[in-house]
Amino acid sequence: MASDTTDPAADLPAPRADGRRARGDRTRHDVARQAAMSATVHGLDAITVGALAARTGHSKSGILTVFANREAIQIAAVAEARTLYLRHVVEPSWPAAPGAPRLRALLDNWVAYLRDGVFPGGCFITATSVEYGRREGPVADAVRGLAREWLDLLEAELSAAGSDSPTDDAFRIDAYLRAANTRYQLFGDEVELERARRLSLDVLGA
Amino acid sequence: MASDTTDPAADLPAPRADGRRARGDRTRHDVARQAAMSATVHGLDAITVGALAARTGHSKSGILTVFANREAIQIAAVAEARTLYLRHVVEPSWPAAPGAPRLRALLDNWVAYLRDGVFPGGCFITATSVEYGRREGPVADAVRGLAREWLDLLEAELSAAGSDSPTDDAFRIDAYLRAANTRYQLFGDEVELERARRLSLDVLGA
DNA sequence: ACGCTACACGACCGATCGGTCGCATACAAT
């Protein structure tokens, strides 16, 4: 019914908060955030509308009026996790100079992001990229895109740092961080986080 | 261990040996194997009795007469995955001398184990240890035990190889293999497997 | 031959799943 001749008003797409959507945006954000939190512990594919309703205080049908279906919630959860990752890891590291200084800041902030428990189940990227490794569809695409974004960022900074082989070095550092996260979740020993940071610094120094 | 002549690895439990278990053991093995396969793609916690019934040709209730409940199937799936891992990765490497030669064989066989698609979703240990990282209960214990077993094996061989710090080096190699598996699943590029092998050989020092 | 037991099945159960529908309510633009 929209998009007619006389009314050039904004249609469905605009991600703008025009005031009336304040309430709905709040709901969307709450649900996406809880979904992202739950995903790191029980898996992104294990979220249920009923459980999210209970955790957020909304009703099942209320959630399904602001989200088309469960898949839309999963995709929103990936987007929400991305903003949290940017806020806690990337943005605090950006004031540092590109290259080695920024990479050192990224490592510090990544360790803090895990130690502070931004997500209850650790690194969102690790959890979801393993879960959706061999799957297809919009959710898998979103997960794949987020993982790729992080790898590209890492490789770009390593190039700026003058690495001989940024691809190998990005692989190394990413592998250390993922492994540290997994061991930290499995066995609860924070020394794994420090180990990953130290070994990553070795990659920068060598 | 091997009590039979023709049937390799048909002994998950060991409560009694009354001889008549042939049929039931076959069912148990089929179900556990299918559960392990599915776990690497859709998660160990996503298996359903109905889906396993459809894939194995048995009935739901038939499966639940040889397994106490779904949790018992999950634990049997971990045990089955362990025997597959031993058969494809560990045992073929054991003829090599302890230390560096055996580690080189382990790397070769691990790459082959992934490239041959022993599990449709790649490395079982990586998939399940990430999935159950922050959970508790018998299934999580089994997953944790399997991951620990592999790490201990790796560290022991590195000690035998005369590594200066076997813990760090085991962390490195394990991290490379896990990361290679994840990237191989996500992006489908076999070069990641070779990269992990090459970087792991660098750790060995030659 | 017999009974015992493990295996296997169909029927069925309550609970929960994702999702729809109708209705009430807020809010913005006219």
Next chain:
DNA sequence: ATTGTATGCGACCGATCGGTCGTGTAGCGT
């Protein structure tokens, strides 16, 4: 004030979940 739209909820739907129960059957020991 009226109209249109986005939000929110309760009731409800068919499907599927893990699991139980009763029955039948295929070996195995005696």
